[in-house]
Amino acid sequence: MKYALFAAAAAAFLRLVGAQTYQRLGACPGFGCLFPPDQADFLAGQYFDIRLEVHQPVNGSEATDLPLDEDFTFTVAKAGSAAVSGAEFFGIEEPELETWDFNWYEDLFAEDDDTPTLVNVASKAYRRVALYEPGEYVATLSYNNGSKTIANWLVRDMETTRKAKNVILFIGDGMTTNMITAARLIAHKQVNGKYMTKMMMDKFPVLGHQMTHSIDSFITDSANSATTLYSGHKTTVNALGVYADSSPDEFDDPKVETIAEIFKRIWGGAVGIISTAYIADATPAALTAHTRDRYQSGAIVDSFLHGNVNYTWSPWDGADVLFGGGAEYFFNSSLGGESYNDLDYYALFEEAGYSVVYDNSALETTPNDTKTLGIFTVDNMSKWLDRNVYTDNLLDQENAPDGSGGDAVDQPGLREMTTKAIDILSTLSPDEGFFLMVEAASIDKMMHALDYDRALGELLELDDSVKSAVDKLTALGSLEETLILVTADHGHGFDVMGSVDTMYLNRAATDRQKRNAIGTYKESGQSQYAISGNLTYGPGHHFPSAWDPRYTLFDGVGAFPDFRADYQVNKDGPREPATPLEDEEGEPIDEDDNYANPEDSPNGYLVNGTLPVRDDQGVHSLTDVPVFAMGPCQELFGGVYSATDVFFGMAECLGLAQTTAPDC
């Protein structure tokens, strides 16, 4: 009997697909759920939706035979005042009752046995409300004859005078201090341990650390971390600009207003969004999208232009600058695209008055006085290393943004996109200023792929873009009135532990002998990534001149799939460290069972993975990430704080708090 149980469990483990810790609904403390939940902080006047849910589990370990409570009540009280019904408090009509049910797995065993728990739900949503007076509030959901879910809310008391005309928020996706240190090592010259030059971000006067935890798990993804940075509200993995509810519709979750929306609503300033990812990816998307599912890419592209269409929400007249990849969500299915409702979004942006550009040459010459859409590739843009060093990798990609199947060989870099965006935004909004988000997306993507050279190239390009932004703002006379932040949304467990003699590694016969190629401490030596000390591609632009020296970095991440380690640059394009085994026809045998990719790093030695075998990439990690700040309000960004504080700091600097309701 014992053996039979063990065998069943062992067999079951082979088909795991889910996570380790399952929740009925994140941030819901009992059977009564209230969003925004306990501990939520608000900007005065920030729009948000409230979602109440009462759960009645029909079976599973929490099963009750109580009826579903459809008569729950909701009150709100400002500290020191009496509680009144939510509808009365916000001066809106009592919303309609909604009901639905959903399934969830209580743990891995339930998932293996396919025994989901069924939950009935009664719910209400209060749309587009706001709290104006700073101070503490208590929101209470009362259900099941006396049970309560209480949320303590805080409207932050902050300076309402605007101090910055512009804010530029650079996000190195997945970028940690360790990566910045490694990038500095390969691209900046040092003599006897002293750097002759530093990274641009190193020169920023204020440094803080933000804690990236999501609301219901301690490792975040880029969707909920971006939501936090832009709205001051932490949420659930995969959620963009909403708290995740349990309803069937991914678009009706309770929304929180983002800094882009508030900035346009209050000041009418210009908003720019730049990413080297496909533009519907999480970090750019979270500025305008409101859905708990970050993979609604077509609808996300629509939100850049139209904002949130289905519920009364913050007014939105379109992002003023939108640069990145992801052309497949702009052209329709006749060209193989996946655009929203099969519409031609290039045409829709043009009809809305945008200039539309598809390559770097057109970007350079396009007018500064027009809203501009620049989509330069299908899918994610090419990496700095491929755009600048191994340029043959731009060929045969069939990623031209017009959907023609050609190659996108004339892609701008992050620097070109950033400086052009500043020209356009400052021309379009000479008085009201601008908010610009610039994402170096592929630091994260290449860290996932264990392709550290590409990740560090992206990081150096980010730093170069920061420098060029500072130069551009200086030339425009706007540096002093612009708050510049350089931060990340989460980390990866990366570091450098020494160096590797790749010649020795490549010639060594066995895996155990290959490991002797690693030099630690004294044998790590000096960085070899420069040809005769030549580290620059032009004044002030710091990149290595040699990406394949004999002595490379002994670097790696803390959690990985099976892979072979050779510590050498991947000259043929981004790395694929792990793949499923293939059958005789070359088809994957099991997509959820990954092995070291036989075509990757054939001279390297085998390192067995630490992650579940379904993972073919590395994963995010817990580490706090740095925040470099320069400009008005820079002092708000020193110290160690929650990721939410990045939003509140930017909002305070832009004078976005509204402490009195517009019509009273």
Ligand SMILES: *[C@@H]1O[C@H](CO)[C@@H](O)[C@H](O)[C@H]1NC(C)=O
């Ligand atoms: C709950 O009920 C559903 C529907 O009858 C069933 O499919 C599921 O396996 C049950 N789950 C548990 C945990 O008993």
Ligand SMILES: *[C@@H]1O[C@H](CO)[C@@H](O)[C@H](O)[C@H]1NC(C)=O
């Ligand atoms: C609440 O109390 C009423 C009356 O005692 C009872 O009929 C009902 O089942 C109770 N509901 C819940 C959800 O406990």
Ligand SMILES: *[C@@H]1O[C@H](CO)[C@@H](O)[C@H](O)[C@H]1NC(C)=O
């Ligand atoms: C908005 O509503 C329309 C009409 O009901 C629906 O077709 C569309 O999917 C909705 N879009 C979103 C983003 O919810």
Ligand SMILES: *[C@@H]1O[C@H](CO)[C@@H](O)[C@H](O)[C@H]1NC(C)=O
């Ligand atoms: C797709 O877009 C092209 C180019 O705008 C247009 O000619 C075509 O009619 C569209 N097809 C559909 C199915 O909407």
Ligand SMILES: *[C@@H]1O[C@H](CO)[C@@H](O)[C@H](O)[C@H]1NC(C)=O
């Ligand atoms: C855009 O503005 C910059 C100044 O920042 C100028 O050098 C450039 O020529 C302008 N481009 C166009 C097309 O007007």
Ligand SMILES: *[C@@H]1O[C@H](CO)[C@@H](O)[C@H](O)[C@H]1NC(C)=O
């Ligand atoms: C583009 O980026 C997304 C998000 O990181 C990733 O899932 C996808 O695989 C990337 N596309 C390619 C072709 O690598």
Ligand SMILES: *[C@@H]1O[C@H](CO)[C@@H](O)[C@H](O)[C@H]1NC(C)=O
């Ligand atoms: C420095 O390296 C770059 C890139 O490899 C090269 O174009 C340039 O000519 C080099 N300069 C010197 C002085 O070697």
Ligand SMILES: *[C@@H]1O[C@H](CO)[C@@H](O)[C@H](O)[C@H]1NC(C)=O
């Ligand atoms: C180690 O990795 C190799 C290559 O992916 C794989 O064949 C082997 O099963 C792994 N060993 C363990 C213990 O996972």
